[in-house]
Amino acid sequence: MTKFQFPESIRSRPVYGTLEPRPGKAHLMIADAEGAEALLDLATREARLFAQGHIIYIPKTTGETYTQRLRDLGPAQFHVGPTYEASVPRIRRVLSDAHMGLQVYLAGTEGLMGQAQNEAMQAGIPHSAIQTEHRGSVARRMQCVHCKGITEDVVTDPFVCSHCGLNLFVRDHYSRRLAAFQGVCIDAEDPGNLPDPVELYT
Amino acid sequence: MSAAPQKARAGAEKIDVIVSAVVPLNELVTRFEFTRADDKAFPPFSAGAHTVVEMRDGDRLRLNPYSLMSDPADSSQYAISVRRDDAGRGGSLFMHRSVKVGDRMKISYPVNLFPLDLRGRKHVFLAGGIGITPFMAMIAHLERMGGAWELHYACRNEALGTYVDQLTSRYPNKVHVYFDDRNQAIALEDLLDGQPLGTHVYVCGPKGMIDWVHATAAAHGWPDENVHSEEFLAPQPGKPFEVRLCRSDITIQVGESESLLEAMERCGVDAPFLCRGGACGQCETDVIEADGTFVHRDHWLDDEDHTSGKKIMPCVSRFVGKSLVLDR
Ligand code: FES
Numbered sequence: 001m002t003k004f005q006f007p008e009s010i011r012s013r014p015v016y017g018t019l020e021p022r023p024g025k026a027h028l029m030i031a032d033a034e035g036a037e038a039l040l041d042l043a044t045r046e047a048r049l050f051a052q053g054h055i056i057y058i059p060k061t062t063g064e065t066y067t068q069r070l071r072d073l074g075p076a077q078f079h080v081g082p083t084y085e086a087s088v089p090r091i092r093r094v095l096s097d098a099h100m101g102l103q104v105y106l107a108g109t110e111g112l113m114g115q116a117q118n119e120a121m122q123a124g125i126p127h128s129a130i131q132t133e134h135r136g137s138v139a140r141r142m143q144c145v146h147c148k149g150i151t152e153d154v155v156t157d158p159f160v161c162s163h164c165g166l167n168l169f170v171r172d173h174y175s176r177r178l179a180a181f182q183g184v185c186i187d188a189e190d191p192g193n194l195p196d197p198v199e200l201y202t
Numbered sequence: 203m204s205a206a207p208q209k210a211r212a213g214a215e216k217i218d219v220i221v222s223a224v225v226p227l228n229e230l231v232t233r234f235e236f237t238r239a240d241d242k243a244f245p246p247f248s249a250g251a252h253t254v255v256e257m258r259d260g261d262r263l264r265l266n267p268y269s270l271m272s273d274p275a276d277s278s279q280y281a282i283s284v285r286r287d288d289a290g291r292g293g294s295l296f297m298h299r300s301v302k303v304g305d306r307m308k309i310s311y312p313v314n315l316f317p318l319d320l321r322g323r324k325h326v327f328l329a330g331g332i333g334i335t336p337f338m339a340m341i342a343h344l345e346r347m348g349g350a351w352e353l354h355y356a357c358r359n360e361a362l363g364t365y366v367d368q369l370t371s372r373y374p375n376k377v378h379v380y381f382d383d384r385n386q387a388i389a390l391e392d393l394l395d396g397q398p399l400g401t402h403v404y405v406c407g408p409k410g411m412i413d414w415v416h417a418t419a420a421a422h423g424w425p426d427e428n429v430h431s432e433e434f435l436a437p438q439p440g441k442p443f444e445v446r447l448c449r450s451d452i453t454i455q456v457g458e459s460e461s462l463l464e465a466m467e468r469c470g471v472d473a474p475f476l477c478r479g480g481a482c483g484q485c486e487t488d489v490i491e492a493d494g495t496f497v498h499r500d501h502w503l504d505d506e507d508h509t510s511g512k513k514i515m516p517c518v519s520r521f522v523g524k525s526l527v528l529d530r
Binding site: 022023024025095098099100101102103123124125126128129 | 321322323394395396397398399400401420421422423424425426427428
């Protein structure tokens with residue numbers, strides 16, 4: 001089960017959809033881990049997209065589970081990267097060479113989609129025109145509102161800021177510019193007095 | 203659908219102006235320039251804005267929207283260019299025949315329903331005929347900002363190519379003109395192809411042209427957000443009909459050649475409006491009761507609203523039938 005239905009929340013919290021084939025001159029698909037399944041599903045709806053498709057895939061902990069199946073979709077270009085950060089120069093290069101008529105499909109974790117959406121927006125694509133589909137982990141990319149440091153793949157609430165060490169409460173308040181949720185000190189009044197961490201959405 | 207701008211009063215604030223120049227440009231189009239009667243500076247406007255011009259035509263008050271085509275950085279004057287429509291309702295004919303240098307008139311504060319998206323990396327303008335006017339202001343603005351733009355301008359023929367000479371001599375590499383009588387046409391597909399990411403297209407012209415640009419761009423994978431259009435509809439004549447305005451507690455007759463909005467104004471009802479062309483949403487009015495069919499012509503309400511029979515845009519839409527009661 002890689003699909004997770006996020007409960008309704010404040011307006012700031014991003015909502016994700018289901019990738020659908022759209023007309024375009026080129027198709028850029030960026031996915032991590034189980035996000036591959038969203039691309040495989042997209043292919044069952046319109047396999048021809050992939051002939052003008054460029055897939056950038058970061059398997060994370062899924063290893064080889066999906067790479068061959070993605071390659072079999074026959075994308076014009078297929079790139080497997082070790083981490084999102086390592087793929088950023090490639091994503092930027094693709095976007096800077098791209099023209100109007102490019103469709104962008106993002107799938108997988110919130111951290112990947114948020115950051116890739118940010119790159120696409122900076123390249124001039126309105127955020128509402130960028131398709132997203134959440135798959136896999138509900139881990140979040142969090143920004144500490146105190147030290148501004150980013151902690152990736154946060155799965156518990158509260159959690160410890162990986163930069164300044166404060167105990168942070170996981171908020172749904174999201175920054176599209178930072179592609180991160182906000183984490184706020186939970187024990188400022190009474191340091192050390194904090195609830196036991198629970199896994200997100202359990 | 204976004205909400206209409208919140209404002210209870212009818213129309214935008216007015217400015218008293220004096221006609222400072224009347225410049226015929228060709229057989230059909232004349233430019234009118236205005237200075238302020240109080241010699242103050244005009245309010246700044248953003249490129250793409252229009253003004254509603256009040257015309258006292260005998261005992262008839264005409265209010266027509268025209269795009270401001272002067273340089274937005276010039277606060278000493280406003281200018282509009284008016285195409286004479288001999289088969290129209292008479293506003294443009296009045297401008298052409300009766301308005302002289304030195305006349306006092308009232309025009310509204312500018313309202314912009316067709317702004318540039320300044321996040322755009324590049325702006326591609328597509329003009330059909332008199333649809334060139336908002337682009338004159340946009341071009342002036344982008345030239346000052348150093349913004350990237352190109353213009354594709356379709357005209358009937360050379361003699362009716364309003365501002366063609368001025369544009370092609372100033373910006374020979376950015377302006378492309380197409381004359382119908384030489385069978386030249388905008389190669390839209392080629393033009394959309396290969397535009398850099400972040401390009402916006404803007405179209406102003408006849409409805410067919412606007413629809414063609416929206417449909418072609420969508421088929422090429424352009425996001426809706428990057429395709430902008432403006433079309434002012436003129437109210438169409440139709441069968442006279444009767445309307446009960448329950449808040450004002452009167453029953454009025456809408457004549458053959460006036461719009462529902464104009465009929466309300468003639469009867470002293472202060473009905474809201476901004477564009478008078480079915481685009482801004484300001485005049486949206488709730489229907490209390492109706493026995494008949496609506497003739498919806500606006501670009502504001504969606505199809506669902508149109509079929510619901512619960513709303514009408516009095517600036518352009520009409521009604522045929524037995525009785526109509528509006529919440530106004
Ligand atoms: S006045 Fe703008 S839609 Fe009617």
